[in-house]
Amino acid sequence: MFADSGNTSLPAWLYNDTEYFAVEMERVIRPSWQIVCHVSDIPLPGDYHVLDYIGESVIVIRGDDGTIRAFANVCRHRASRLVDGPTGCARKLVCPYHAWTYDNDGRLTGVPMKSDYRALDLDNHGLAPVDIDTWRGFIFVRLAGDGPRVAEMMGHYDAEVAPYRFEDMRAIGRVTLRPRTVNWKNIADNYSDGLHIPVAHPGLTRLFGRDGYRIEASEHVDKMWGVVVDRLSSNPSERAYQALLPRVDHLPEANQRLWLYYKLWPNFAFEIYPDQIDFMQFLPISPTTSLIREISYRLPDDDRREMRAAQYLNWRINRQVNKEDTQIIERVQQGMASPSYTVGPLGESEVCLASFARKLRHLIPEANLPEAPVAGWSHAA
Template identity: 65%
Template sequence: MTKLDHAFAQIDGHDLDPDADFSLPGWIYADPEFAQLEIDRIFRPSWQIVCHVSEVANAGDYQTIEYAGESVVVIRGDDGQVRAFTNACRHRAMRLVEGPAGCAKKLVCPYHAWVYETDGRLTGVPMKGEYPALKLEDNGLAPVALEIWHGFIFVRLEDAGFPSVAEMMAPFEAEVSQYRFADLRPMAPVRLRPRDVNWKNVGDNYSDNLHIPVAHDGLTRLVGKTYKIEAHGWADRLTGDVIKNDKQNFWEKVYGAHMPRVDHLPEAAHGRWLYYKLWPNMAFDIYADQIDFMQWIPTGPTTCILREVAYCLPDDRREMKAVRYANWRINRNVNAEDTWLISRVQQGMASKSYGTGPIAKSEVCLRSFAKKIRALIPEARQPFAPTKGWSREGLERVRASV
């Protein structure tokens, strides 16, 4: 059994986690060495959502994503196939495209005008005879693994054994299928929001159930005591059912009172706020009126960027427009409350007095996430930071033992 296989066995519950009753330590929310190990062991091998197939509907349409030190472009070829490549010319590594989206018949390097087809082939090189070692067939764009799940496009930089998106979401296939993800269309372009917090703080807060009645008055008025969380291996499921009461504000009442009938959804789904958090940093917020995705991408040990897009099925009914606006008003407040919370937690993590904290049995999603992190980076079991240079010393010990 390889080290990675053993880590997965721990994650799957075959080995008991001796630290199960404790949170992840504060130092790993700011440590540069730990952050680099996360890039190598978590983010490069994990699937990351890029866009929906409807956003690359025509030949040459492309979308980009930047993470883990890479820029990836997803583009639809002239043959109709969607592919992904690293956004770097094979000559001098120049970025081929800029911005989050666009359309191009060919990808032409703005540095030296090398030309690539939409399927990644290199077909044009000015002064080609000046390059003795050049073989066009060996210098196409570097491919990136791609998976399309219910119309959403995901990419992965490396394969280290993490499950596919379909495998992560397999326990919820019947539920997800009701929402017709493949038919969705974006409501607006992708939005990027920088945050001065470690990426794990965003994810921890997303799946934390105990803070809802304490810190989210509006959400509590909307769903009452119906809010529940479940951990399912590589994906978490969170739900709350909209209720009606006199304490709700105007927009909360609008949402509960005016949701129109959506014929393809069962009655229970009309008032259900359904959330899925996928390993390691993605989430779908699913409502009868729209579907949002959000991912929190690390940009440094104490910074990240939130990448968000809202999608919906075409529906021009006035009631649906009103409900979607009410949804935005409600969640705008929830997001502002969460931003305040995670920023204060990040500040607290910097205290040398904080090691790990006790974790409740009901915090099943936090327990599941912490177990994965500890399995993949065992130093996360240490309550306080090791001596600077610890990650390099550990690698040298491993090499010496081989």
């Protein structure tokens, strides 16, 4: 029914079409893992983090028994949202509408005027559970589906991550939210694109050398990496980072100056540096708007002055990289609105973009079409 478009980029209409966006949320985002926080972010009973995305609100909370669970942030009575804001602590979750009360393990334990509800079975009206997974200390949720767990997705890359002691990490500051006027896929495409590095990122080029950035694609993960060179940069922040970055004894020699990135299908990434790690998540808001959600983590037992300085310089360097990327993706989103553009060719080295497009086309065959089908296609028999 649909011609194979494996040697071309995804068509432009996929980046601004409302009907396709709805299908993509159902078939791609709902069944995929979404990163929420680290277990150290909710250390005590009742501590919770909330993730809001694609019209859903999910609360991840530690119970009195120490178990971390995930639930829809929705009262089972009249659908009121239970908690507001991204974080908090509640030994009991009390609905602000009618005061239905839930324990932090999700059980319904309190119903005002309970005699009004003669057939009510409290055991069947606890909070709706959401699928949850934990990998190396990080917590993920999934709204639907039964695909591979995060550890399986990471596969052989898990051994590469192991020396970084993810489980021991602690947050630096709070989650940052950055709205962008682009489709989420433009962020994802750009994240795994290696060809733009020497063109659009002079700072990274100075740090890695002109040919020092590498990419590879696997079934569930794109890997990108570069090694910080010894030749000192002309930029003050980059030069200071090169000079101050201290040795990290628990890392292999090859990782001492390695910047390493793993983008997991479909929309979040781990950015791994000798001095810290970040996660970056690109949440869809509409066909042409997204929200970048990110936070940094560090090892609390390494409080050396030079390590603190390296973390600050890392932030300065990557703030500039983010600014450059924002300009790029906004230009691409604007260009995709032109009828003159449908699809573009993919070179042999663009393995990550080809892998991403192949997975989307498998889940949504209409993504092979160079132009949008007639409205209503998603409801056709």
